[in-house]
Amino acid sequence: MTDVILAGEPEARPRAQTEPEGGETPAFDVIELLFFAYRDFVRDPDEALDAYGFGRAHHRVLHFVDRNPGLRVTELLDILKITKQSLGRVLRELVDKGFVTQREGAADRRQRLLFVTERGDRLVKELHRLQTRRISRALGQCSAAERDAVRRFLFEIIDPQERAQVAELTGVEPPPARR
Amino acid sequence: MTDVILAGEPEARPRAQTEPEGGETPAFDVIELLFFAYRDFVRDPDEALDAYGFGRAHHRVLHFVDRNPGLRVTELLDILKITKQSLGRVLRELVDKGFVTQREGAADRRQRLLFVTERGDRLVKELHRLQTRRISRALGQCSAAERDAVRRFLFEIIDPQERAQVAELTGVEPPPARR
DNA sequence: AAATTACGTCAGTCATGTTGACTTAATTCG
DNA sequence: CGAATTAAGTCAACATGACTGACGTAATTT
Numbered sequence: 001m002t003d004v005i006l007a008g009e010p011e012a013r014p015r016a017q018t019e020p021e022g023g024e025t026p027a028f029d030v031i032e033l034l035f036f037a038y039r040d041f042v043r044d045p046d047e048a049l050d051a052y053g054f055g056r057a058h059h060r061v062l063h064f065v066d067r068n069p070g071l072r073v074t075e076l077l078d079i080l081k082i083t084k085q086s087l088g089r090v091l092r093e094l095v096d097k098g099f100v101t102q103r104e105g106a107a108d109r110r111q112r113l114l115f116v117t118e119r120g121d122r123l124v125k126e127l128h129r130l131q132t133r134r135i136s137r138a139l140g141q142c143s144a145a146e147r148d149a150v151r152r153f154l155f156e157i158i159d160p161q162e163r164a165q166v167a168e169l170t171g172v173e174p175p176p177a178r179r
Numbered sequence: 180m181t182d183v184i185l186a187g188e189p190e191a192r193p194r195a196q197t198e199p200e201g202g203e204t205p206a207f208d209v210i211e212l213l214f215f216a217y218r219d220f221v222r223d224p225d226e227a228l229d230a231y232g233f234g235r236a237h238h239r240v241l242h243f244v245d246r247n248p249g250l251r252v253t254e255l256l257d258i259l260k261i262t263k264q265s266l267g268r269v270l271r272e273l274v275d276k277g278f279v280t281q282r283e284g285a286a287d288r289r290q291r292l293l294f295v296t297e298r299g300d301r302l303v304k305e306l307h308r309l310q311t312r313r314i315s316r317a318l319g320q321c322s323a324a325e326r327d328a329v330r331r332f333l334f335e336i337i338d339p340q341e342r343a344q345v346a347e348l349t350g351v352e353p354p355p356a357r358r
Numbered sequence: 359a360a361a362t363t364a365c366g367t368c369a370g371t372c373a374t375g376t377t378g379a380c381t382t383a384a385t386t387c388g
Numbered sequence: 389c390g391a392a393t394t395a396a397g398t399c400a401a402c403a404t405g406a407c408t409g410a411c412g413t414a415a416t417t418t
Contacts, residue, residue, distance in 0.1 A: 024308075024311050024312070024315055025311075026304075026307040026308070026311045027310070027311045027314040027315065027318070028246060028307070028349070029330065029349045029350060029351055030314045030318070030329075030330065030333070031242070031307070031310050031311070031314070032242075032246075032345070032348060032349045033330060033333035033334060033337075033345070033349060033351065034216075034217065034220055034333060035239070036333075036337050036341065036345050037213075037333040037334075037336040037337055038213065038217045039260065040336060040337050040338045040341065041213055041336055043338070055372095055373055055374075056373085056374085057373075057374060057375090060214070063210070063211075067207060067211075072395080072396095073395070073396060073397090074394090074395065074396085081218065082374085082375070082376090083375075083376065083377085084395095084396075084397075084398095085375090085376080085377085085397095085398080085399095086374065086375055086376075088396090088397065088398075089373095089374085090373095090374085092397095105395095108384075108385070108394095108395080109383085109384060109385090110382095110383065110384045110385070110394070110395045110396070111384095111395065111396085112395080112396065112397090128205040128207070128210070129203075129205075131206070131210050132203050132204075132205045132206045132210075133203070134336060135206040135209045135210070135336070136203055136206065137335060138332050138333075138335035138336045139206070139209070139332065141331060141332070141335055142328055142331070142332060143328075145325075146324075146325060146328035146332075149321055149322075149325035149328050149329060150209075150328060150329055150332045151208065151209065151212060152320055152321070153317050153318065153320070153321060153325075153329045154209070154212035154213060154215075154216040154317075155212060155216075156316060156317035156320055157216040157219060157220055157313060157314070157317045158212075158215050158216055158219050159219045159222075162215065162219065166211070166212070166215050169211060170207070170208045170211045170212060171208060172208055172212065234403090234404060234405075235404090235405085236404080236405060236406090251364080252364070252365060252366090253363090253364065253365085261405085261406070261407090262406075262407065262408085263364095263365075263366075263367095264366095264367080264368095264406090264407075264408085265405065265406055265407075267365090267366065267367070268404095268405085269405080271366095284364095287363095287364080287415075287416070288414085288415060288416090289363070289364045289365070289414065289415045289416070290364065290365085290415095291364080291365065291366095359418100360417100360418085361416100361417080361418070362415100362416080362417070362418085363414100363415080363416070363417085364413100364414090364415080364416095365412100365413090365414090365415105366411100366412085366413085367410100367411080367412080368409105368410085368411080368412105369408105369409090369410090370407100370408085370409095371406100371407075371408080372405105372406080372407070372408105373404100373405090373406080373407095374403100374404085374405090374406100375402100375403080375404075375405100376401100376402075376403070376404095377400100377401085377402085377403105378399105378400090378401095379398100379399085379400090380397105380398080380399085381396100381397080381398080381399105382395100382396085382397085382398105383394100383395085383396090383397105384393100384394080384395080384396105385392100385393080385394070385395095386391100386392080386393070386394085387390100387391085387392075387393085388389105388390095388391085388392090
């Protein structure tokens with residue numbers, strides 16, 4: 001099934017053939033671009049977080065708490081799509097080290113509403129700076145219309161049943177109805 | 180520093196203020212869209228791989244070996260940016276279960292050139308189908324020019340020193356020179 | 359002949375996720 | 389009011405995919 005090989009010349013190795021169309025043409029380029037882009041997109045923050053003994057999981061919590069002050073734990077679980085136990089460890093570390101605080105809900109005293117501290121705010125701002133630098137560089141090559149297209153593309157990659165939540169969180173346009 | 184709170188009404192919780200511009204405006208929307216888009220982008224394949232006892236790491240190896248038949252182990256390590264030990268386990272499992280084969284290099288007999296088997300080919304095609312379905316749905320909303328803008332954006336997110344390699348692998352345009 | 363390269367492997371560790379079971383306190387529902 | 393449910397936390401065990409460091413072997417290059 002694998003046809004031409006040319007084992008001896010790695011430089012001249014041919015790209016695998018696009019197979020004779022059983023269905024849709026595979027979007028190899030976009031699949032790979034998303035992999036490489038995401039890999040590098042999280043690299044800067046990952047390195048910065050290392051200095052605090054934190055990882056990517058801490059970054060996510062910091063980010064969403066910062067963006068949604070007073071977030072409830074249940075809401076955060078629903079955003080991150082991880083289990084309570086996974087979040088537990090990460091959240092405890094952030095609270096212990098003084099990057100996040102918890103406050104009892106005024107209306108419902110079972111709730112532990114989440115807020116970033118002054119210290120957490122400084123860290124999250126630095127992480128935003130790093131990621132924004134990369135994004136601005138990339139969007140800087142685009143017209144306003146193209147920037148919207150990029151946002152629309154990313155939004156459409158998301159599962160349909162999640163889009164309402166994401167639209168709410170990001171402020172990106174809610175779906176204009178579609179097939 | 181944290182100002183308005185309104186703890187009692189989670190529905191009415193305000194978005195955190197965009198701070199008074201120390202530098203660039205943080206690209207909160209794109210940061211979050213990339214997170215959610217990637218989370219869902221890898222979900223379908225992850226579920227499909229489960230049936231084989233494989234994970235995301237196996238997917239990546241299968242993908243790049245499929246796309247680049249005769250790939251050398253060293254090249255694969257450089258693409259994935261992981262260590263030899265990490266790759267080792269995953270690759271051994273793929274070989275043991277008959278999804279990938281290794282062939283001695285003709286010119287350099289130290290090399291173990293990698294190929295997907297018939298079986299590996301079937302699996303990787305199924306994974307491509309799942310991811311392509313999602314991508315086509317998203318790109319379907321775009322004009323040809325906008326699709327190029329999306330590819331360009333993703334390409335520009337990648338670290339500059341990695342772009343030549345990615346351009347080579349994906350066939351996406353090599354950088355047209357830029358600041 | 360010596361140095362380097364390609365590949366593999368052993369052993370231990372860490373970060374982040376998972377299940378399943380259970381507790382406590384507070385709220386809601388019948 | 390009492391029972392059921394909800395919000396949050398916790399214990400224990402485990403899986404995956406990464407890491408470091410140290411070695412070994414065969415083949416190639418210098």
